Amino acid sequence: MMSSNHFRFKKIIYDRVDDADVKVTSTSAIAQMYIRKQNIFTEKKIFPYAKMEDLRLDLLPKIRVxxxxxxxxxxxxxxxxDQELLKSxxxxxxxxxxxxxxxxxxALMLLxxxxxxxxxxxxxxTDALVRKVNVDRYDDREIIKTNLIESYSQLLDFGRKNLPDKFFLEGAVNKSLRNTIVREMVSNTLMHREFTSSYTAKFVIEKDRMYVENANRATKExxxxxxxxxPNPKNPIIAAFFRNIGYADQLGSGVRKLFKYxxxxxGKEPEFVEGDVFRIIVPLDEEYSFDFGVNNKSVSETLDDKIATLESDLKRTKNKIETLDCDFETKEELEIVQLIKENPSITQKEIQQRTGISLGTVKRILPKLQKKGILVREGGKRFGRWIIK
Structure with a gap:
């Protein structure tokens, strides 16, 4: 039995991932794979014996407002x-x-x-955890199992309770960065999760980062x-309901907002990782302030320090690769090309370990260098090598 994406050989199921065939053995992984491959929306499954009294109709007046x-x-x-609203x-x-x-x-998940x-x-x-001091267990925890409408409010309250709200002016308006970021993370993990999966969704706050993760009907990795x-809606009915009541914005705008705020x-960028488990990772730094930089330095002082360091690093790195006649935009691009020059078979993980650049940034820079004509990839992902043009 074969398809373009998966096949069965001697009663063993294989999933095609990039250029490799991966054996799939667990029942949950097989079910998740078929949901992903068939491109179906499990939120549309009908429960013919569900009745109006199975819903929290007391929430509808608030929803109308x-x-x-x-x-x-x-x-x-x-x-x-009520019935017209639910059908609409x-x-x-x-x-x-x-x-x-x-x-x-x-309907049953929302209400x-x-x-x-x-x-x-x-x-x-949804398992909400704080792990700042007690990293082996937790400092605070809430296990949320209620409908999506009230889950949204409870998770927002959990974020507000455990995260600082730094002062920030957008124009002349005081904007809550904490609430904006948590809102996007919470709405995303509630709207786009795969509810038929047994994977436990999480909202975790640590000292240097916070993240949400949930089962996902991925279209790519x-x-x-x-x-x-x-933008690819995983649960379009739930997403539309959230947009109608202001819990979410237009599809795709949440990614842009998180990168911005x-x-x-x-002072750092978030990471979005698409796969059978979807993750949003937001870096945290309690000492950082957009207005005062780090360690009480003003913005201008911090920027001056960063510019001086960057210019020094760029000068040193350029001296290392004088033989390359290329147009680089950042010192990270220079460092990556220098490492590739030394070892054309170097992996993305090795680049990350050698330079300290995040893996997500490495994955963004390499295609950019290919597009600019600086790098060419020869061979596959596992056994290929880089060529500097």
Whole structure:
């Protein structure tokens, strides 16, 4: 049995990953692989015996107000009764393949009562942890198993409780960097997770970083950047509901916001890792302030120090590669090309270890150098080598 992406040989299932065939043995991994390959939306699964009383209808008045405020004063949901609203949001419908009619998984995850959610998604949970002092266990913890609407509020409150809110002015307006960043991370991990997976979703705050991770119906693997971003809805019904009530913005805007505001919050860029487990990693630095730099230096003093260091590093690195006649934009590009010159078979992981540049940055720079015509890759990922033109 074969396809372009996976095949079975002697009752063993293999998944094609880049140029390699990887043996898949665990039941959960096989199920996740087929969900990914078939490109289906599990949120649309119909539960024909689910009833209105299985939902938290007491949340709908609040939802109408939120939708109205987000829309600027007028929203169609305000004039609808409960059943009309649920149908309008795509939470009630008919499966044209099976003929089943009723509430779908999206409805039960968004508005279901806790016991109903436990019934349809028994492994659904978000484990929120703080590991700053006690890194072996935790300093603070909340296990959240309720509907997505209330999970969103609880996770935001957890972030507000355990993260500093640094002063930042955007124009003349005081903007909460902490709330903006946590909002994007929380909405993403709730909207885009694969609810049929047994993988435990997490929101973890550590001393030098925080991250969310969740099961994912991935269409590709690797790092996501602003340059290679291709918005792909994993749960379009849930995502549309979140956008209607202001819990999320247009698809893809969250990535851009995090890249923008993380620089102001910690001075560093976030990482988005796409795979069967999706991760957003945001660096943290409690001493960093966009207004005062690090260790109470002013912005101008910090920038002067950085510029002087950068110029010195660039001068030293350029002297190392005088034989190369190339147009480099950063000292990281120079360092990477120098290492490749010394060892054309060097791996991305070895570059990261030798230079201290993050693996995500290495993965962004190499394609850029190829596009500029400085580097050419010969052979495959595992046994190939780099050629400097």
């Amino acid at each position: 939120m939708a109205q405020n987000h829309a600027g004063g007028q929203h169609p949901w305000t004039a609808m009764d 949001a795509g939470l009630y419908g008919r499966d044209v393949v099976t003929g089943e009619e009723g509430f779908n998984l999206a 279901g009562k806790d016991d109903v959610i436990l019934n349809v998604a028994p492994t659904y949970v 690797g790092f996501i950047t602003v340059d290679n971003l291709e 993380c620089k102001f919050y910690s």
